[in-house]
Amino acid sequence: MxxxxxxxxxxxxxxxxxxxxxxxxxxxxxxxxxxxxxxxxxxxxxxxxxxxxxxxxxxxxxxxxxxxxxxxxxxxxxxxxxxxxxxxxxxxxxxxxxRIPGTTLYDRLSDLPIPYEEARVIGGKIATALADLHRQNVIHHDIKPSSIMFRPSGECVLIDFGLSHHNLLPDLLQEEFRLPYGTAPYMAPERLLGVRNDPRSDLFSLGVLLYFFTTGERPFGEGETLRGMRRRLWRDPHPPRKLKTDYPSWLQEIVLRCLEIEPVWRHPTASQLAFELAHPEQIKLTARSERQTHDPLSTVWRRRFNRGLTQPRPKSDLAAQLASGPIVAVALDTAEGAGLLNESLRKAAEQILATLPSARLACLNVLKLGRITLDKTLDEQGNNKHIDRLVALRHWASPLQLDESRLTVHVLEAIDPASAILEFVEVNHVDHVVIGARQNSLARALLGSVSARVAAEAGCTVTVVRPPRLAAMHGQEETEAGAVRNG
CATH class of the missing domain: 3.30.200.20 (Phosphorylase Kinase; domain 1)
Incomplete structure (x- = not known):
């Protein structure tokens, strides 16, 4: 030193x-x-x-x-x-x-509890900032209101990196001190065991912040001794719905998942947490969402004497962990005649997901709007076009047999399909786009290909899949896997 x-x-x-x-x-x-x-x-x-x-x-x-x-x-x-x-x-x-203008989130403590929708937006911005930080090999380890600011343009800014861990640098705090350093109410359980290289520790801290900001009470109380803090290795906090009867089920699902004792039970990445906060209507609800009582004593004792929960764990690889849980978006065409291409897209998605057990899949379709015409919400048979496409997307994904918590479907309404897909990719921090290349047509020749524009402008990996008839010209069914890497 x-x-x-x-x-x-x-x-x-x-x-x-x-x-x-x-x-x-x-x-x-x-x-x-x-x-x-x-x-x-x-x-x-x-x-x-x-x-x-x-x-x-x-x-x-x-x-x-x-x-x-x-x-x-x-x-x-x-x-x-x-x-x-x-x-x-x-x-x-x-x-x-x-010098970031304004004050930290600490100044909002006098306003607690804040509205659920405001908490959702704030939490989403913090999760987005954490995702960006984790991609730069850094775990913050001191997420709390006084470490969070917002730019005039709206982005969350994380400050105070004195307790942080950089995956590619010596960890001086780990080397020189045996006691964990941090802010007690926000400290993740694994930190008490000396684990400093798991990015999901930051998700736990964000869960504490969301719990506090939406209920007005800290999930683990105020000041705690180190001995008292160890209780969070085997004891859950009171569910928010016990404190506030109007607490949304989707928000409790998110908060209690962030506060899970074992990191593996939390969201795989900060990007996936941000995605859920951006799409609360599609969150897969579990028993967590309706819980109103403390964990039973039998569960507490089982955890208390389970050596796996109370002993230090082996170190994990930060980069490998983030890579195993990407957000993959597949852009599908539900128009008549797109069956062969969509089947090729499903095969490509299946190959990608087979090696990524924590990946999230977002199925997209663009309902194209006319530039000057008045668009109708119903088709000629009187069916709602938006709902029909949502059903079609779920039907397309059903053979993949994904857990519902890993799958969402989205129908985007836009005049320009490529712009709509690119905006979704940017806003939701998608890591990989899979999109089909339609066969040659006059419209494609005159206006350009949606897949070509997405491949050229998306700030992530793009896989362009060719339909079988085009691929047959090359003697095989093929995909341009990982064809473009932007950003």
Missing amino acids: AKPSRNRPLIATGAELDGFTIGECVHRGGMATLWSVAHPGINVPLLMKIPRVSEGEDPAAIVSFEMEQMILPRLAGPHVPGCFGTGDFGRQPYVVIE
Whole structure:
């Protein structure tokens, strides 16, 4: 662990350090202070974070600051503050970050409980930010209201990475301390066993936050001793519906799944959690959703003496875990004559899902609207076109025999099918699109192929599947598997 120098430059308003002019102190925390700073070559508002390293300070403050210095410069994107400089402990430790306007989610505590719909939107934004963070090999490990902000454009920004784990960097907290560091009410059970490399620990913390923000009560109480915290290794919280009779079933399903003791019982990835929060009407409800009582004593005792729940687990591979639970979207054509192509699409989807036991499948169809005509909701037989297509999508997926919790169907209404598919892919953070290439036609020649545009513009892997008759020209039925990788 690096040792701070006794001859550090004085940090004071008006002083200059490595080209940064120091302004006012805007916050004094238990582990660090924040100062406004300016730099002639940087046009965004900045903050300089400086650890508290004086005599008697917690040594964990220094170690966590070293972790933040290592991790922040490696992060990018709208869900983290930009990093503009760091200073080493030999002279003056600091990190300069983008100053996000506004306040943290902590300022909403006086408003609790908040409306369910607002909590759904907030939770979805946090889950999206976590998914982006996990893809960058980082687990936050301190998700709580004071670590969450929102940009004026709406994106969630995660701050305070001092307790984080980077899958490709040394974990100094793990190496130097045996006790778990974190915020007790939000800490996942496996953290008590020394597990710091499972991204689903962040989902547990988000579940605590959603429970708290929608009921006004913390699922595991307020302050807890380490001994008391170990109870969450075998004891569930009271179901939200016991506290609020109007609590939505779909929201309880999500919250209690996040708060499962075993990580494997939670959502496989933050992306899948964000997907469920974006589509609550399609959530597969289980017994969790209607539970109104505490777990029975027999269950508590079984967990209490189950060594698998109370012993440290082997380390997992973060990248492999995320890769095993992608969101796969299949774009289907329900028009007459598309049967052979849809069968090829099903075979392609089956091959992809066979190696991904935690993947989620989203079946898409676009109900094309006219540019100037008034569209009718019923077909010539008087059937609702939207509902008919939803039924057709489920019928197409039925041979795959997926658990309902892994399958959703979506009919998108749009003038431009390609734009509708691309928007769905972006908004729902789809990892892999499977789409068919229609046979040659005059319309396709004049207007361009939907599959070609999706393959060119989607920010994920795209598999373009050819119908059998086209493939036969090449002597076999084929797919352009993984044909395009964007982003």
